[in-house]
Amino acid sequence: MRATFDIVALGEAMVEFNHAGPRGSRTYLQGFGGDTSNAVIAAARQGARCAYVTRLGDDEFGRMCRCLLRREHVDTSGVVLDASAPTGLYFVHHGPDGHVFTYRRSGSAASRMQPGDLPVALLERATWLHVSGISQAISTSATRTVREAIRIARQAGTRVSYDPNLRLTLWPLERAREVIVATLPLCDLFLPSLDDVRQLAGIDHPTGIVDWCHQMGAPHVVLKLGSQGCLVSDGEELTAVAPFRVDAVDATGAGDCFDGTYLARLVAGDDPVSAARWAAVAAALATTGHGAVAPLPGVQAVWNALKAQS
Template sequence: MEFAEASGQEGSVMRLGYGGDVSNVAIAAARQGLSAGMIGAVGDDAFGGKLQALWDREGVDRRHVLRPGGSRTGLYFITYEAAGHVFSYARDGSAASRYTPADLPTADIAAARLFHASAISQGIGLGPCDATFEAIHLAREKGVSISYDTNLRLKLWPLDRARAIIHATAALADILRPGLDDARLLTGRQTPDAIADFYLGLGPRIVVLTLGSEGCLVATPARREVIPCLPVAFVDASGAGDTFTGAFLAEYARTGDEFASARYANVAAALKTRGIGAIEPIPRRAEVEAVLSGEPA
């Protein structure tokens, strides 16, 4: 669950919201028409119940989200500074941090078309990290396409360990989704092209590097293209990258065209930034397609 800083009558307050990058991705994908499900664990508390209700409303399959008795849901807090969002975490001992490979729904992973994972899931504990690797290896053995977001949170783990785990996982991915700032820290490269070269060298077929207000760079061994961002009346960037990822995966599953999928995802992410919060402003397919067909954003 997410607590985000907001303005109140007596100064700053913390506004309760739904968060978690893989949950945001699943909801964004579902709103574009993709059948999506979650794997993980939530707490046996009010927050866990709220997340279950959210996934039910959004049509995200939660059969494989555990809710161990007596456990608690992980929380994080967002404050805003001149440089952007600042994240603080209260995830030690949470239900998700205790997830292990033994908890994986192996049959459903093997039957999926796409499996998406995030470095944040790996950073919250050794068990979830091992489970992520186990799930990816199983999916690869069954021919399932792997999508991986290198989402770096240095408050979860030190840079050297994060770099080693993230790059070992990136080498197993078909679709890699780094962001520019994280990629500079992880790779030591500074330019988008150099970062794309580095990550393609690890083995992914497709690298989709988000560039913030500059859009994204889509790179394959044969082609690369910078796709500009859609100008909109910006309000809040929370969850924009996750919206991009979910929309990209939904469109890629539909078309198999990574460049068209990135154009679609750019529009979806831009539309999301017009509203406050990570979930509520995520657009549905009809809204995205209307803008792509020429309607104003």
């Protein structure tokens, strides 16, 4: 029987205030961002049937964020508006050394997620569950909620996709390593970026990192290498996928775009290497604009980019 959803993602979406104009300007562009919500929107723009599971504040921003998800054709039946906690938010400032992120997310509605609140039927009716290290790191109840979501998914035959997205401002390295390493054998697909695993494994070389991921129990690994493209490995064959050349202006969210697009292409029937080639183009295009959501490309934009290059 065909699943109701191709991808159900679980995590935190936040309000984004992106500083605009010259230094000292008091103008901010308001949007929304969050690793798993970016990924699920990227997947929906690629034609996948998606749902998002989170808690947002029952405030203007929470309702606007839910509207955004709906506009992007992401099912929000698993989005709870919480009257007792705010929607998390972050600021992006652009300095001489790149972007500086300032988060105001502690005590956010999403950080209050509980295993008992999970929409079980949604998780059971999906082909993929997508979660991240950020989904786990935002609170101890979120760590338990992700663990329970994975348990429900595995029991129902829903495959599990996992991006460690290591953020040491959210949890200390020792704790992050403990939780992430324990999650590796539970996922079907592991989507780290080079910097994530460098810190977790203490290994620098990309192929050594892929081996480490397999040794820790991940059956299928895509190691994202920023402007260098990615490596795809099923444990037997390792394939390097070249980057798609672009003039990048903002690489934030490239990895999230890659994750969502890769899953959407797998669901559409691509083999892993073809899916990675397509996702590398989408993720490269996502670096050509500012903000978390606006530059996420649809199918046509990826086709156009491929056509323009050939």
